[in-house]
Amino acid sequence: MQDSVREPVQDSVRDSVRDAGRVVRGLENGSSSVRLQAALAAGTTPDPRFVGTLVERCATEPEPYVREMLTWALTRHPSSTTLPKLVAELRSERAQARSQALHTLSKIGDRQAWPAVTRSLLTDSDDEVARCAWRAAVVLVPEEEAPALAEVLATQLGRGGREMHLSLSRALIALGEVAVMPVLRAATAHTDPRVRGHAVGTEQLLRDPDAGHDFAIGEARRIVALGTTGQEE
Template sequence: MTMPRQDSETIRALRGLEDGRSSVRLRAALAVGSHPDPRFVDKLVERCGIEPEFFVRDMLTWALTRHPVSMTLPELLREVRSEHPQARSQALHTLSKIGDRQAWPAITRALLTDADDEVARTAWRAAVVLVPEGEESGLAAVLATQLGRGEHETQLSLSRALVALGEVVVPILRTAAAAPDRRVRTHALATEGLLRDPDAGFEFAVEEAKRVVALGGADREGR
């Protein structure tokens, strides 16, 4: 008995997602996204959690966004609780791309303060996309607990998330700018500088913040 063409193509695509060659996996993810099918959702989510290549992961996320939210959302919400950091991170990334605010309750404080920098960074980006109107201040307060964390890229990600929330973050940043920890003070001042002048760039804002902290904050604008 000859297998129906659709079933044959589905099996081929599913096998392609597990191929040892990244180029084959990329083409398979493109094919799956081009022809959405509920049978693909579980495999796409699973592959997101273990796929080693960035470009393939991005295509997997795109493929998931092509499927109905009613099918993808439950799977992704389970995945953000995975014990594997990549699975949590990629699920959060996909939720941010889908942009459905039903996912907001899944963006917990535990994820926003995750010990894994990549998970935390992705949670920050997702939170800014998904936060309901009126809850920005609460989100900003949680994000501010991470000021001073990590190296340049992590700090830049946090500053961008805070800046995206707008003026609501100003009083929170000014409180953090008086914190005992020098790294927290510097990061808070740099973020406020970036909020005032986004075109100046983060590196300039950090250098200016370091200068102000070194001088004890005496010449800080607005203080």
């Protein structure tokens, strides 16, 4: 009787191991469509055996839509399993590993990861890493630390082109008016016209979220050209 019970259990274990192995191999397949299906399977039926490979694939996966599925699959696993591996990726020399780990942490939303979003990541020389760090930071930051985060983010005003400006503006606005207005007001007196313009444009968006960013930046440039910080003489 015991043998007859044990055999179905052993068969079930073997099937589970075989299925897990198939998913892991699929994540490493040369076909992006196979990798996509494997990531979907890993999220549909979460298994701690998938987590290491999912995180590793995030660091090297060339297709954005597959990376997004990898992130989704990781959000389906317990954060107690995923967070340690994702936080470890933040120290990687590979920019994609850092950016994708930050992106995934922002989707998981577990504030235990907040201490790992360091100033060095928020000011990372790689634009995509910095943008992902900004998004993750505003999701994970405790309310009482929002003003300090705003001060760090304000050091990036004027960085990059339109997309970078818009990403940073959105991150600052997400922190709320109380946290962000002091740093924006200070930045409008900055010696760099790019910083002044970006600060004024962000303040415009804060006051009127429906205003287009191009309009806000255009308004900021006009104000800077006039040599004022808010109103014409």
